Amino acid sequence: MTTFNEGKLYIDGRLRDAAGGATYEDIDPWTGQVFGHAADASAEDMEEAIAAARRAFDDTDWSTNHALRREMVVKLGERLQANRDRLVPLAQHELGSALGAALGPQVDGPLSYWNELITMFDAFEWEKNMGQRVSYGVTNDRLVVREPVGVVGAITPWNVPFYIAVGKVVPALLAGCTVILKAAPETPLINALMGELAHEAGFPAGVFNVVTAKDPVLTGEMLVTDKRVDLISFTGSTGVGKRIMEKGAATLKRVFLELGGKSANILLDDTPDFATAVAHSIVCFHAGQGCAISTRLLVPRSRYEEAVAVLEHTYAAYAGVWGKIDDPTNVMGPVISARQRDRVMGYIETGKAEGARLIAGGNVATDKGDGYFIEPTCFVDVTSDMTIAREEIFGPVLVVIPFEDDDDAVRIANDSDYGLSGGVQSADRERAMKVARRMRTGTIGVNGGSWSSPDMPFGGYKQSGVGREWGLEGFEEYLETKSIGIAA
Structure with missing residues (x-):
């Protein structure tokens, strides 16, 4: 052997x-x-x-x-x-x-x-x-x-x-x-x-x-x-x-x-325990290197500042948690290679240049060792025409986009070349399902539900x-x- x-x-x-x-x-x-x-x-x-x-x-x-x-x-x-x-x-x-x-x-x-x-x-x-x-x-x-x-x-x-x-x-x-x-x-x-x-x-x-x-x-x-x-x-x-x-x-x-994917997670204005739902949206699993990870967070404009404050707190708290190889509670390590690290950092620089506001991360994490570490990163004030909202970054980068109402949330979610996964949350299951059915994506989780199991088909729409x-x-x-x- x-x-x-x-x-x-x-x-x-x-x-x-x-x-x-x-x-x-x-x-x-x-x-x-x-x-x-x-x-x-x-x-x-x-x-x-x-x-x-x-x-x-x-x-x-x-x-x-x-x-x-x-x-x-x-x-x-x-x-x-x-x-x-x-x-x-x-x-x-x-x-x-x-x-x-x-x-x-x-x-x-x-x-x-x-x-x-x-x-x-x-x-x-x-x-x-x-x-x-x-x-x-x-x-x-x-x-x-x-x-x-x-x-x-x-x-x-x-x-x-x-x-x-x-x-x-x-x-x-x-x-x-x-x-x-x-x-x-x-x-x-x-x-x-x-x-x-x-x-x-x-x-x-x-x-x-x-x-x-x-x-x-x-x-x-x-x-x-x-x-x-x-x-x-x-x-x-x-x-x-x-x-x-x-x-x-x-x-x-x-x-x-x-x-690829550029999946959207929609939190409607009546989402139960809104702060927890926002906090759980950070992109950290396997350093964001997953095609079905929701890397666009869509939140109602009426609760936008609340969501930003939660994210600032969550990312600050997570900074000392990730990057430990043998911790069974840790899900984030480095990206796969120097090439991938440089590619992700290029997107981060593009996000800054196009006017998105960086509220967390954005740097190579040299304190984690000599590997290919990038800090968990979050951009707010993002619009759908920005590169970081449209292209698959495949790194630990979340972009946050506000919406006006359910129709606007669906429009933003579907304004993408991709359609692999996504999510929607609401206190009203019927309301959440109406949004989910309108999203052009191959898989979707409703109110925290998971579609991932061996008896469920997996694949995407569009590109x-x-x-x-x-x-x-x-x-x-x-x-x-x-x-x-x-x-x-």
Whole structure:
């Protein structure tokens, strides 16, 4: 078994080095120092992975052997659960995740979802008898059959790579597809561990492959442009998603895209315990590196100054709390890299230049160590035409926008290229639901409710993506539908 800071490729049933033994450094965001090394795949390595996945789909019984698929996925889940003590430090040191986040959505969340995905598979209706019907003078027995799409290229992001990998790989494998998992360059090891444990579980050769590479483009574009790959499931930035859709068009490849967000949290004027609701709106979880995090707070103009005062107090109190790697109550650490730190700081400077008022943070937090730390940051007096209100920052930055009434709140929330998530709160549930139904977004929490669970579909409107992950809808992304008519 490899150590948790050393990763290999898993291709065609073998754990191996990249061609020529190439590796690259994996950097710990907490320290800015080398944490481990990962195999640096070449075009030759990806070619082998694609060929193996194609062969496993076309020439073996994987696509039709439901019992084998279930057995292998169950074994992989058991191996991952047994190696939880390796997953958690990877989430901390590779992703820069604080322990409170590592113990939640980064590791324990996806592990806890495993059995529900198996249950969904067990209950799935693979064939539907449509009965007899006369068509063009012929009496037909009719069936609708669900079959796997084929070879899947699953491309994961660096912010929640294990969670996203589970959401892609498990449904795809259960559906009967073969999979090539391409890890984000910044977080190779946590996905490489999945390959190692699949090898231990005895997966058939070529069914599941894991590729890591330093170059963010080469191996990914091979997946997207190769006609032997039938579907791309991608989570990441909207810009890259657009490129995938463009490049995949040449082969009419099916694409699932879960992209960026600029989600709005609306607090209506009758929100119960308004101060607490405002305080809970600060952007701190995983340093704001989450596509579904609500980074726009919309508050009624009649209570605007009250909200600003609460935020000033909350951010001041939080300043001494975050940035502790082993505190299970802490959910905020550094951003992923120096590049991301500089990108977020650029947005903060833009916010200042465009006239937003900074009431908290706004600086690199040098007191937290040598890693990539940015203070929790809050801008008020923001208008919807400002860059910080329109573009996804992907850092610990909250923008606060006042609204006049419910209609104005909906207008501001929908005045975005994105539509991934959001929230609305009111003492009147019916009023909150009326607002929620008008918001153009794929997921939404009402009065503090959560939409996040493995049986609920996740995805966005507009430039937040195409398709759905999780839930029955996510499982069906990996299936084709075949209609069969049989002369009676």
